[in-house]
Amino acid sequence: MKTKATFYHAGCPVCVAAESHVAGALDPARYEVEVVHLGQAKNRVAEAERAGVKSVPALVLGGAAYHINFGAGIEALR
């Protein structure tokens, strides 16, 4: 069964570069990658915060949040 990997971003240039490189580099045989644009899907901000996301872009992998560089704080997206 594949592990769920969720990549949260907000459409900023830092996010988009990280998305295409990092999320696209994950092993498709082991990870099912979902990309969530929090600027558009504001109803998912709370879910991201519960997963430990403090800024975007961030990758939630197997329940752990990894913040990749820094685009925007999560509080700016609520």
Place this chain on the structure above:
Amino acid sequence: MKTKATFYHAGCPVCVAAESHVAGALDPARYEVEVVHLGQAKNRVAEAERAGVKSVPALVLGGAAYHINFGAGIEALR
């Protein structure tokens, strides 16, 4: 031909968690992953800095540096 991916860390708990998850999640069919412990390989700090690494853990992927969470500033490793 595989793209080179270099994961720089310094052995701290934040780094080790990021290494095992993120570096281990990359697609082995497309990426050749090298893990560099900058605390032990101080001769590679300059190379990391040239690649744009400002803190560890960091992943350099196709020439771009992605800082993952924050373990230590690169200046602490010189």
